[in-house]
Amino acid sequence: MSTQLLERKDVDERLTWDLSGIFKTEKEYEEAVEEAQKLAKELEEKFKGKLKTPQMINSCLDRLKKLVQLMNLAGSYAYLAVSVDQANTENLQRRAKFSNIASDIESRLSFIESEIIKLDEEIINQAIEESKENANYLRKIIRKKKHALHPEVEKALSALSSVLEAPYHIYNMAKLADMDFGTFRVDGKEYPLSFALFEGKWEYENDTKIRRAAFEAFSKKLREYQHTIAAVYQMQVQKEKTIATLRKFDSVIDSLLFPQEIDRELYDRQIDLIMEHLAPHMRKFAKLLQKIHGLDEMTFADLKLEVDPAFEPEITIEEAKKYIEEGLSVLGEDYREMIRRAFEERWIDFPQNKGKSTGAFCSTPYGAHPFILINWTDRMREVFVLSHELGHAGHFYLAHQYQNIFDSRPSLYFIEAPSTMNELLMANYLMKNTQDKRMRRWVLSTLISRTYYHNFVTHLLEAAYQREVYRIIDKGGSVQAPTLNKIKKEVLEKFWGDAVKINEGAELTWMRQPHYYMGLYPYTYSAGLTIATQVNKRFLEEGQKALEDWKEVLKVGGTKTPVELAKMAGVDITTERPLLDTIGYIGSIIDEIIKLTDELQK
Structure with missing residues (x-):
């Protein structure tokens, strides 16, 4: 890169x-x-x-x-x-x-x-x-x-409406147009820094001095903007509170859950069970990373380390296309044809450039094909990122064929299920096509460090933080930078316990995500991945019938509630069982990674 x-x-x-x-x-x-x-x-x-x-x-x-x-x-x-x-x-x-x-x-x-x-x-x-x-x-x-x-x-x-959407646009302008991260120095050498470089490269850097220096420089720049971004965020949540009150909702949370067609119980369960039951597994994984990398202490700045950084293959876009086509071919020839078109007809924007949005997303305009933004880094993990976004593309590609524009979009609660399902299907394919222990460990650790960490940890901790913010707003309070920093730090400390040192700068993580300007979006990542994990489990046990049912789910768009959509796919999300099963599955993957690590070190 x-x-x-x-x-x-x-x-x-x-x-x-x-x-x-x-x-x-x-x-x-x-x-x-x-x-x-x-x-x-x-x-x-x-x-x-x-x-x-x-x-x-x-x-x-x-x-x-x-x-x-x-x-x-x-x-x-x-x-x-x-x-x-x-x-x-x-x-x-x-x-x-x-x-x-x-x-x-x-x-x-x-x-x-x-x-x-x-x-x-x-x-x-x-x-x-x-x-x-x-x-x-x-x-x-x-x-x-x-x-x-x-x-x-x-x-x-x-x-x-355009004025009410201003907080999101102001946030993005500050983050992507005004923040100049310049460079940072380590041992006399200068390194360039930006949002994209930090999140795409330096966060994963194997050299501890460079990685931590990048984190420190990145955090220093964020800190300079903390009061401005906090004021913008306060504007956002106060707007949501005002509208919730006008519409006679009991709370902001109830107001934002209403269009998702989900009960408060499912929202709270998603956050509370993961904070309690997943945390011990992830602490174990953090300790493994600390041991592998020989760190005196495990800090927040070290959590994106790879289990085997020397192994992850570099990959070209053309090679990624072949992997993705083969890995997702289980979804049928029509789905495979969509993937071919995505590459050949330029549905995807790959390059990193100044002023480009960070991360990745998929836009699905009705009446045209989907568009995928990604910041390509030539690393194998991008196969999972692109598979994820193609999951969104495939979902709406099918829904738009079978539903009118009023009915094509499902609840936000379900929106991340098709995307994360594709990541699991890619993992199935890669595991099936190798007996090499090192490759198997890489696939499993990528599932943890990317698929599950991203959706069940990063976004879930955002959701836990967000819930606390709305509790303050519902009581008539307001949030400024010191308050937001305190909430974020407390959430991180509660989840990671004594396994990870929440070093200075970690509390500013709330400044990095645009999701807080999109309602109750963060928790839906783990909700969607819970459904996807259970559907994938059914596929591995029952075979193609599970995927045929899944494609039927994708076709119905927004004509059913999240509970009904999950039921069509064979998952009952009215109980805590699917979530607890998924957390147990994550724990079993971590145990398998530890076992493979021990075997490879012998």
Whole structure:
């Protein structure tokens, strides 16, 4: 991996995504936005004040679908261009202009839900009976009835949508455009530093002096921005509290769980059981890393170390394609064809460059193919990262074929199940195709240090921290940097116990993730992976039937609740058993890694 980040204009275009998959030209984009504005005006003129019969309701919603799709495509186009270059003024202006247009359209059309929600349920139910296409949308409106506000208030909130989303955009600008990490020095040698370099390279660095020096320099820069980012975060959670109160929810947490269609019990269980039962297994894993690397003490800055850093193969993008195609071929030829298209038609943006979003994500605009952002490091672990994002792509690739735009997106609770399922399938493939103990240990340790650590530890600890923040906000309090640092440190100390020293800078980890601006997202990673682990277990025990059932689950999109989706896949998440089984499975993998380590050292 190169330590010198290029400007976006200097990267190899063949390795970038091709946004012409959404709009072939800028003119086409502008025409789509104009058409959306025209449709919004027509909907307002034709239906405002007239949504009183099942026929008018369905006629309105049928037209609304087209508008929502246009806005989804245009919004994705504007957002994706910015995500790979936060410093590009033209892209920023396009997104800002679109955001204002979107706010205006949302405000104009807020009457649709407001008028329907005031109707007698009998009329809405009749509309449901007359249109299968609109049924799920209307059922969700009925569910929202008791939390609906006066139409003029709903209109005002819609008009302010771009302003209400400002905390997320401010956070990203500070993180990706303004923070200059410069360089750090070790033994007289200078090393470049950035968000991407730290999270993609230096965190995994085998040299302890370099790794810890990078962590110290990285933390020092974060600390300079802690009060600004804390103020932005306070704005975010106060906004959520205000809206929750307006809508008569008992708490922010209840308000944010409502659209996920999940009970508070499942949310709390996910956090509490992992904090209690997984912690001992992960402490054991941390001690193993300390022993392997000969560290006097295990610190937070050392947790991303590899079990066998000298072994992890370097891999080209072309080689990764072959691994992923073969590993995920168990999902069928149609799925394999999607993977081929993803590589050949430039659905994926690989290069690291200045101003590009960190980490990886998959965007799935309805009416176009998915788009995957990744920061490629030429390491074998990227096979798992890319498989994960292709899990999202495959999910919506199927859901979009079988569901309309109202019904294609499932609850956030379920959203990470297909992605993490792909990581497990890749691990199955790699384990099946090697008898080499060192390779087997690498696969298993990657499952722990990447798949399970990322989803069951990193994001779960975010969730535990986030819950404490909302508890303060629900009691009428506020959060500033010292409070956030204290909460984060206490969560880390509780989980890692005396196995890991929570060194200075670890408390600033809350500044690194954008998930806190996306509602109750962090805990859903472990929720999704719990479902995926149980489905994979069923696949290993029952064979292909489990995967056929799984693909049927993916096709139904958002037409079922998370409990119903999991049930379709053969998993009962109304009990604690799947989660406890998954935690036990993680423990068994760690025990197998320890056993293989002992055997390899003999």
